[in-house]
Amino acid sequence: MNRVRRRTFLGLTAVAALPLTVACSSDPDTDPTQTPGPTPTDSTSPTTDEDPLRTQVAQEEVSLIARYEATIAAHPDLSVSLAPLAEQHRAHLSAVLGESAASPSPPSLPTAPNDPAAALAEIIAAERSAADARTSACAMATSIELARLLALIAASEASHAEALSTPASSGEGVAS
Amino acid sequence: MTDSDFPTTASAIIATIEGEEAAVYAYGVAAPRLSGAQSDLARGALAAHRLRIIALRESLPPADQPAAPGGFLVDPPPDAAAAGSLLAAVEVRLAATYADLAAATSGDQRLDAVRSARESAVRSVAWGAPPEAFPGRGA
Numbered sequence: 001m002n003r004v005r006r007r008t009f010l011g012l013t014a015v016a017a018l019p020l021t022v023a024c025s026s027d028p029d030t031d032p033t034q035t036p037g038p039t040p041t042d043s044t045s046p047t048t049d050e051d052p053l054r055t056q057v058a059q060e061e062v063s064l065i066a067r068y069e070a071t072i073a074a075h076p077d078l079s080v081s082l083a084p085l086a087e088q089h090r091a092h093l094s095a096v097l098g099e100s101a102a103s104p105s106p107p108s109l110p111t112a113p114n115d116p117a118a119a120l121a122e123i124i125a126a127e128r129s130a131a132d133a134r135t136s137a138c139a140m141a142t143s144i145e146l147a148r149l150l151a152l153i154a155a156s157e158a159s160h161a162e163a164l165s166t167p168a169s170s171g172e173g174v175a176s
Numbered sequence: 177m178t179d180s181d182f183p184t185t186a187s188a189i190i191a192t193i194e195g196e197e198a199a200v201y202a203y204g205v206a207a208p209r210l211s212g213a214q215s216d217l218a219r220g221a222l223a224a225h226r227l228r229i230i231a232l233r234e235s236l237p238p239a240d241q242p243a244a245p246g247g248f249l250v251d252p253p254p255d256a257a258a259a260g261s262l263l264a265a266v267e268v269r270l271a272a273t274y275a276d277l278a279a280a281t282s283g284d285q286r287l288d289a290v291r292s293a294r295e296s297a298v299r300s301v302a303w304g305a306p307p308e309a310f311p312g313r314g315a
Contacts, residue, residue: 088309095310135290138278148279151290152310155271155297159307162298 050146054096057137059104061093066106067126071119074112085160092153127161188280189232190242195273196229197245202266205252206259221299228292264303271296272312
């Protein structure tokens with residue numbers, strides 16, 4: 001949490017230019033069935049091409065974390081189920097940023113609905129949108145590493161929505 | 177992309193087929209312990225996994241087809257809780273396998289793989305596992 005705040009200013013300019021650069025950062029050939037550039041087997045592909053994609057995902061994770069924090073602050077009773085998931089988003093953020101990029105700041109401070117059920121519903125909807133966004137981002141990734149990471153994050157966020165939709169089952173552990 | 181261009185794509189597909197076949201087997205041994213809504217969930221999941229196996233095998237040329245699955249070393253779960261744990265574990269492992277497949281493919285194949293990874297991670301939670309930051313990859 002502190003880490004995110006400390007690095008807030010660094011990310012601002014990078015993020016401001018983002019929506020445009022992401023749309024243009026892949027090859028002119030935008031047909032998603034084609035694989036221009038590095039092949040999936042080419043693990044040495046330059047990662048700089050992917051920095052705008054990483055920054056975009058990082059921005060979205062930061063917004064999601066801010067929404068979680070606002071919801072937990074407004075509804076402490078939800079903390080038991082929400083706090084562990086917020087922590088997983090911080091893990092997503094760290095993994096996406098890697099060593100290179102700076103953590104962006106949320107565009108504006110979200111406010112949680114007064115009704116806890118409505119607040120929870122907003123989080124669930126945000127998780128579903130996030131899983132969809134991560135799926136689209138995965139399609140744009142050029143390196144194996146980022147594609148795998150975004151697929152895992154998409155799966156994680158889809159499972160968050162499931163866990164929050166069926167809170168009765170989320171507490172049980174699994175012997176593995 | 178074509179199958180022959182990227183050998184790792186074929187091996188990722190084969191690994192996914194093996195994971196799906198393990199899942200089908202696990203659903204088979206778990207089913208007798210389930211009832212009611214859990215039975216319905218298991219039937220739907222089993223049908224989905226079988227369809228994935230067909231689609232995955234269709235995406236491989238005949239020469240690359242993996243052999244029919246051999247035996248799986250899975251003890252039949254003694255009760256519903258153990259059955260749920262078995263299925264949750266199988267599903268979360270499969271989610272990670274599909275993430276590997278997504279990394280080894282592109283275009284529509286990759287999107288399909290991500291969707292499958294999401295479905296498996298969701299099912300894992302539906303079977304009682306806690307959500308993971310990186311499903312099937314620890315942490």
